[in-house]
Amino acid sequence: MSGRVLAAEIELETAVLAFMAGDRTASFEELALRVFRFQQEHNAPYAAFCGSASVGHWRDIPAVPQSAFKHAALRCFPAEETAKTFRTSGTTGEGFGEHHYRSTRLYDAAVLTGWDALGLPLLRQFVLAATPGEAPHSSLSHMFGTLGARGAQKYYAPDAFDVAELAADLEESREPVALLGTALAFLAFFDRLGVRKLNLPDGSFAMETGGYKGSGRDITKAALYARFGDSLGLPPESIINEYGMTEMSSQFYTRGLGAPHAGPPWVRALVIDPETGRDAVPGAVGVLRIFDLANLGSVIAIQTHDLAIACGEGFELLGRDPAALPRGCSRAADELLSR
Amino acid sequence: MTTREIATHLARTSRAFPLLGEITREDLLTLVTTDLGHPDSLDDFQPCGTHRARAIAPRTILHVISGNTPHAGLQTLLRGLLLGSHNLCKIPRTGAPELNAFAAALPPVLANRVEISSDLNDEWLTHADALVVFGDDDTIAHFRALTRPDQIFVAHGHRVSFGVIFGDHAGAAPAAARDASLFDQQGCLSPHLFYVARDARSFAARLAHEMEAFEKHSPRGKLGPSESAAIAEVRATAAFRAAQGEEVALWQSRDSTAWTVIFQNSTAFIPSCLNRVIRVLPLPDDLPAALAPVRLHLSTVGIWPVTDEIVARLADTGVSRICPLGNMQNPPLTWHADGQRALAPLVRWLDWES
Numbered sequence: 001m002s003g004r005v006l007a008a009e010i011e012l013e014t015a016v017l018a019f020m021a022g023d024r025t026a027s028f029e030e031l032a033l034r035v036f037r038f039q040q041e042h043n044a045p046y047a048a049f050c051g052s053a054s055v056g057h058w059r060d061i062p063a064v065p066q067s068a069f070k071h072a073a074l075r076c077f078p079a080e081e082t083a084k085t086f087r088t089s090g091t092t093g094e095g096f097g098e099h100h101y102r103s104t105r106l107y108d109a110a111v112l113t114g115w116d117a118l119g120l121p122l123l124r125q126f127v128l129a130a131t132p133g134e135a136p137h138s139s140l141s142h143m144f145g146t147l148g149a150r151g152a153q154k155y156y157a158p159d160a161f162d163v164a165e166l167a168a169d170l171e172e173s174r175e176p177v178a179l180l181g182t183a184l185a186f187l188a189f190f191d192r193l194g195v196r197k198l199n200l201p202d203g204s205f206a207m208e209t210g211g212y213k214g215s216g217r218d219i220t221k222a223a224l225y226a227r228f229g230d231s232l233g234l235p236p237e238s239i240i241n242e243y244g245m246t247e248m249s250s251q252f253y254t255r256g257l258g259a260p261h262a263g264p265p266w267v268r269a270l271v272i273d274p275e276t277g278r279d280a281v282p283g284a285v286g287v288l289r290i291f292d293l294a295n296l297g298s299v300i301a302i303q304t305h306d307l308a309i310a311c312g313e314g315f316e317l318l319g320r321d322p323a324a325l326p327r328g329c330s331r332a333a334d335e336l337l338s339r
Numbered sequence: 340m341t342t343r344e345i346a347t348h349l350a351r352t353s354r355a356f357p358l359l360g361e362i363t364r365e366d367l368l369t370l371v372t373t374d375l376g377h378p379d380s381l382d383d384f385q386p387c388g389t390h391r392a393r394a395i396a397p398r399t400i401l402h403v404i405s406g407n408t409p410h411a412g413l414q415t416l417l418r419g420l421l422l423g424s425h426n427l428c429k430i431p432r433t434g435a436p437e438l439n440a441f442a443a444a445l446p447p448v449l450a451n452r453v454e455i456s457s458d459l460n461d462e463w464l465t466h467a468d469a470l471v472v473f474g475d476d477d478t479i480a481h482f483r484a485l486t487r488p489d490q491i492f493v494a495h496g497h498r499v500s501f502g503v504i505f506g507d508h509a510g511a512a513p514a515a516a517r518d519a520s521l522f523d524q525q526g527c528l529s530p531h532l533f534y535v536a537r538d539a540r541s542f543a544a545r546l547a548h549e550m551e552a553f554e555k556h557s558p559r560g561k562l563g564p565s566e567s568a569a570i571a572e573v574r575a576t577a578a579f580r581a582a583q584g585e586e587v588a589l590w591q592s593r594d595s596t597a598w599t600v601i602f603q604n605s606t607a608f609i610p611s612c613l614n615r616v617i618r619v620l621p622l623p624d625d626l627p628a629a630l631a632p633v634r635l636h637l638s639t640v641g642i643w644p645v646t647d648e649i650v651a652r653l654a655d656t657g658v659s660r661i662c663p664l665g666n667m668q669n670p671p672l673t674w675h676a677d678g679q680r681a682l683a684p685l686v687r688w689l690d691w692e693s
Contacts, residue, residue, distance in 0.1 A: 048582040048584070065579060068575075071576070071579060273567075274568040274596065275594075275596055276594050287571065303572075303575060
């Protein structure tokens with residue numbers, strides 16, 4: 001990598017880090033356009049996709065579909081300078097996607113600054129996930145690992161952990177605790193606990209993330225949160241949902257039931273009408289498009305396939321609605337091939 | 340009522356339902372003859388080797404009908420009526436207007452042999468001598484588990500279809516557009532993709548033109564956000580790959596997801612997200628290998644042109660039906676849906692040795 005390019009990236013990285021830290025010398029709008037132009041210049045696959053699109057506003061920045069990470073190495077630096085690669089799970093039969101980083105400085109700052117904005121106490125963390133060492137390509141494990149800076153951690157590998165051990169660890173806690181994990185890992189934990197109820201100390205909270213893709217399970221958020229209540233005595237207000245993905249470097253959070261997801265100041269979300277590709281009318285269901293300054297080394301704008309309704313600065317997340325999929329004797333791709 | 344009398348009534352009622360194709364009394368009796376050996380097999384003993392035999396139809400058939408194509412629902416009811424059975428039709432909650440209309444158009448002697456409901460009560464399950472179930476693997480497994488050993492069980496699981504074009508692009512394109520557009524691609528006879536022997540890319544461009552034309556006179560139904568989103572994603576992925584210099588090309592309706600054609604220089608079968616999204620791939624030398632991922636789910640292949648040589652080439656690919664392109668959605672009354680006979684699996688036989 002030439003010194004000039006590296007200098008340009010470091011200058012932008014410094015500006016984004018300053019923005020994350022609260023410096024508003026440059027606006028989101030300004031930084032977004034600078035990041036986009038930097039990527040257009042240094043990320044050849046993205047530039048090819050953008051073509052000659054004229055962009056005068058961050059809303060007009062072309063968004064790559066999530067699947068693009070499966071079909072090209074979307075990075076603004078030479079492959080040999082890759083320090084970290086996160087992989088998607090690849091359940092749709094097209095192989096997995098890869099998100100490359102030259103450095104995780106922005107990623108880690110996004111995780112910690114976003115988390116701090118939730119205003120949660122520093123608690124001992126029990127993490128239902130593989131450790132970052134065991135799963136070096138999992139962005140989720142990396143995120144959990146980064147949150148280790150906000151409390152001592154103990155990991156319980158999903159599918160393999162000793163339920164009695166985790167239950168004992170939780171019951172022995174005299175101080176409030178934080179439980180972090182995927183929704184599926186929590187469900188598996190609750191299933192194995194059976195009717196047993198652990199009462200966590202007051203002030204404890206849980207953070208759950210992820211859908212049920214490929215698991216054959218499908219329960220509503222209300223039902224999931226009811227199980228947190230039944231098994232751990234946690235009320236919905238003590239449960240936080242994280243919305244993130246391998247293709248994105250920042251996270252959106254919501255607390256309890258019924259509140260929209262909100263992101264930190266360095267991300268924006270639009271809800272797009274998939275029929276027309278333009279903004280969905282207010283209140284209508286569309287697909288989420290995310291603009292994330294922390295994606296400096298890859299692509300700032302990601303077109304997700306998650307359904308949502310715009311809600312102020314945030315959105316009400318609906319996920320992928322299985323009831324809306326075609327029914328009957330002809331079936332779409334992943335469903336057919338997963339059998 | 341004899342089979343011949345029933346056939347007369349059914350042919351008359353069917354005339355008002357072009358969806359079923361043209362069905363005459365003779366067609367219906369031919370179906371009985373093909374499947375049961377004689378048009379009167381259900382009414383009288385007929386010669387059978389050294390003895391005589393009579394077919395006994397189920398007194399009551401429970402049809403579990405899925406919502407994606409009205410055609411399959413109408414056909415199964417038609418067969419049940421032709422057998423002389425009483426027919427309980429469990430329809431989806433979203434309704435089955437064609438089936439209701441057909442039942443309402445029947446003469447009273449046959450109309451009182453049809454009950455339609457979106458709720459399945461236990462009495463129906465207990466009462467039925469035979470079950471005919473359309474649906475996905477889960478639906479079929481569900482009903483199979485509820486079936487008693489003495490009840491006949493016929494299942495029609497989910498299937499995928501495709502087309503193969505060997506030549507005459509100009510003639511093939513409108514036929515291909517029709518097959519890919521009818522029923523918004525929701526049926527098991529709807530093609531997911533077309534394999535093209537020569538110059539697949541230029542065929543894709545022609546097909547796009549015809550998809551646009553079809554949309555003009557028969558617009559696709561309105562989609563939910565999830566289905567629209569699936570199409571938007573498939574399109575964006577194709578556009579991204581094309582921009583990377585991959586051999587992928589995309590044609591699409593403007594300002595809507597009404598139709599999409601994607602050319603891709605690869606051979607493995609790619610199921611469509613449906614709702615008029617169709618891929619065009621070059622025909623590989625080893626077609627069975629390309630079809631391997633869906634071999635157990637194959638139904639129909641539509642071909643163009645139709646020659647004995649082409650039919651012979653496709654006969655061992657695992658499909659259960661070969662038909663001319665443009666006719667994929669119109670199987671004849673006597674067709675073997677999913678490779679099974681229509682009436683034979685539902686009857687039992689009474690032998691009389693003199």
